[in-house]
Amino acid sequence: MPNACPVDLLRRFAVPLLVLLLGGCSTMDYYAHLGQGQWQLLSARQPITQLLEDPATDADLARRLALSQQARDFASTQLHLPENRSYRLYADLGRPFVVWNVFATPEFSLDPELHCFPVAGCVAYRGYYQQGRARGAAALLRQQGLDTYIGGVEAYSTLGWFDDPLLNTMLRWSDERFIAVIFHELAHQQYYLPGDTAFNESFATFVEREGLRQWHAARGETAPAGDDRQRQQFVELVLASRERLQQLYASNLPEHAMRSAKQAEFERLRRDYRTLRQRQWGGQGRYDAWIEGPLNNAKLLPFGLYDQWVPAFAALFRREGSDWQAFYAAVAALGRLPEADRLSRLESLMQGN
Known part of the structure; x- marks a missing residue:
């Protein structure tokens, strides 16, 4: 997500720090790690207005920041999203992701290991500001026989508890996605239902998409064609595989036979992807790295959550x-x-x- 999540499904999958602190942590070390990570992020923030006034600011960065402020104004005046200092600030963290989330499932189940907190409710991951900590946590879960997946996250929302900044981790995105995330994250500030990820993400995704449509219309622009069709076909492919796995895990197969059938299903997913890429995408697929990497239950968890409703x-x-x-x-x-x-x-x- 490299692009650890090429389909952008984990781009904002992160528990707000304050929520985690309110909920308590399993160890004081984890508690201290979260506090330090969020404090570093907050300390790195700079007002965008100052950066735009500074002639030393990189020209491309200045262009992106200026565009972000136009979108930020549009979000509040036209989409009636919260007007506050969120996304009026910028922070360069000096790394490709702001956090790394660890997902885990049982070997023969697609049900996630949940972590429950006040305000946010239960979520299917645990976040770390350091990649090494995420890898260590995943290793311990694997020792328990769980499937695990680590996804890098480029942006997240604190639901208005703090003034969330735009981040250097977001600058690799296109202008379209850069603007979309502003609309999406402000939608989370507008309304958030604890414990219902599909509801929250589908709501914010609708606001993002309709907001982008209105943004382009107001500017007399035609929305970029993008690769929505390729993305949708890929998601459908993965969801079909997940459905077959659900049926497999509900069967009464012996453990060794179920393990073999599980691996056969992941190989089928790879074959179906290669066929789709060759026949409909002209041999070019943006999800090659994801599909050719290790596959397990945990890696499939985010699919469908952003689009379901x-x-x-x-x-x-x-x-x-x-x-x-x-x-x-x-x-x-x-x-x-x-x-x-x-x-x-x-x-x-x-x-x-």
Whole structure:
């Protein structure tokens, strides 16, 4: 995610530090590590206005920062997202990722090992500001027989607890994605439902996509074609593999046979990917490194979370007359429903009811 997560599924998958501190940590060492990491990030922040006024600021950096401030203004004035100092600051951390998240699952299950905290609820990963710590934690989990995966994260939100900065880790992105993340992260500040990752990420993804559409329309631009089709086909391929694994793990196969069938499924995923790349992508695939690397249950965890309920939120937005403030109120009302009722309502919206 290199691009440890080429499909951008982990780009913001990080527990806000304050939430972790409120929830307590398994060791004082981990607690101190989190505090130090967040403090270093906060200490590195600089006001973007000062950087733009400084003639010594790199020209390309200045261009990206100026564009970010136009998008930041648009987010609050047109999308009615929170107006605060988040993304009015910039921090260069001197590394490619801000945190590294460790995911883990049992050998024959796609259910994640959860970590639960106040405010954020339960999440399927544990974050580390140092890659070495993440690798050590993953090694200990593997000794317990768990599948593990480490994903580098380029940006995350503290849900408004701190003034989140733009980061050097985000500068490798295109202008389109750079702007999208601002909209996405501010959406998390607008509304966040503890413990429901699919709801939160689908909501923020809808805001990101509709926000980008309105951003380009306001500027008289045509949105870049990008590679959404390739990304969608890849995600569908992985989700189909995950579904087959679910069926396998629900079977009564002996352990040795299930282990063999599991590996055969991952080989099938690789073959299906190579066929798709050759037949429909002209032999060029942006996910080669991901697919050719080690595959296990934990590596599949993020897929589907960002997109699951996007059509439902799109339907809700239309139902509210494409009025952002009415839409946010309706989202909050959905979040107050008991889980079963909320899921039923989302399903109904997906079906156009």
